[in-house]
Amino acid sequence: MSNDNKFLYKLDKSAVLTAIGAFLLFFCAVVATLIAPQLVESSWVNPTSPYQQQMYEVADAHLYVSNQGTDDAKDLQLVYHLKQGFTLHAFTENELVRIVAPPDLERYITRFGESNLKLTSDLLLLRRPEKSDTFDAVASAENLKRGLQQSSGSGLKLDYQIYELYRPPGNEVFSVARTDGVIEDWVDEEYTILDPEVRQSWHADPGVVYVSNPVEYRVRNFMFGTDEAWEADSDGVPIASLEELQGPKYGFLSRKELVELGEDVYREEGCVYCHTDQTRTLIQDVVLNGSDSEPAPPSTASEYVYNRVSFPGTRRIGPDLSRVGVKRPSRDWHKAHFWSPKTESPGSIMPRFQHFFDDDPRGTSRSPVGVPNYRFEAIYQYLMTKGTRITAPTRAWWLGKDPVDTKAVIEGRVVPDGV
Secondary structure, three states, X not given: OOHHHHHHHHHHHHHHHHHHHHHHHHHHHHHHHHHHHHHOOHHHHOOOOHHXXXXXXXXXXXXXEEOOOOOOOOOOEEEEEEEOOOOOEEEEOXXXXXXXXXHHHHHHEEOOOOOOEEEEOOOOEEEOOOEOOOOEHHHHHHHHHHHHHHHOOOOOOOOOEEEEEEOOOOOEEEEEOOOXXXXXXXXXXXXXXXXXXXXXXXXXXXXXXXXXXXEXXXXXXXXXXXXXXXXXXXXXXXXXXXHHHHOOOOOOEEHHHHHHHHXXXXXXXXXXXXXXXXXXXXXXXXXXXXXXXXXXXXXXXXXXXXXXXXXXXXXXXXXXXXXXXXXOOOHHHHHHHHHOHHHHOOOOOOOXXXXXXXXXXXXXXXXXXXXXXXXHHHHHHXXXXXXXXXXXXXXXXXXXXXOOOHHHHXXXXXXXXXX
């Protein structure tokens, strides 16, 4: 065989081997993508609890946040987007809050002293009593208040808040969110969903996230010099649509958007170079990340199923952040810490992140640490997911419930799922 023929033979053989290799690589990629996930231990790819799933898939997408429209732009406006047949609501009385309603809505009220919580996804709201053609809520509220004060049997006149339960027009509305923005109302015992059928799959979970006593969110628009401004005002006008809420005027972002932005900020700022995001099955980890009396559960793969990118990290120049939502829930603490880390953590070598703020506090800003911009809000909401969603608040590890048997894990008697 001539040298030319040998060269062509080797060239043809190389092409064949390259084609075979490319096919095998493609085949392995298909197997890894389509088949391998089916063989993974289920605890690695499923949420840790119904609470975690509902927080990420339900609550985050329908809680909206803005720091505009406040007196000094340092407080947050928190608003729920409520939809007919989707969001679960509870209308509950307590010692100082009572509710009046027309006869057809009476059944939705959990009266003071009742132990079983009534929930519904019918779109209803509370408001200050009004008189209408079909129901005089003003007269009902006055009679109720008079009767409560007479029955109290004391010289003190308690300041009762009385609301009217009513059915707003349309299939969606925006309500004031009475929440810290981290943990939502949750019930898993002694509750009844009054809907005639299961309207959403998560309504059938062994526990549900719900909105307590929603009141319509309203705003008042006014001129501030030559600029148009606005503020939250119960006597104002309601928000017309989700597009208006998210538009440039009001500037609301959903918590889901903020958490995803926060993940991007965490990556872009290089936080992973100094912080881990993993509580290991070591005594020092579960004790350091735990509460004063209870150890923190070690991290499992299922904690990260809603992350687009996970940052377990390898270096602990700074503290581990996997339970920071429980250890450091204060928004004010994080504001001060990002502005000047040494003020909150003496000796810290963490750099300042003053680009997370719009106003220099050495100037005329009334906020002591500047006005946070969306980058701070985003990374704060992202950090608040760390450790707070493993289990429902009623079964939280920091309350001593120990849902994953943490003490047995660190003693080597149990291997946690997903590890």
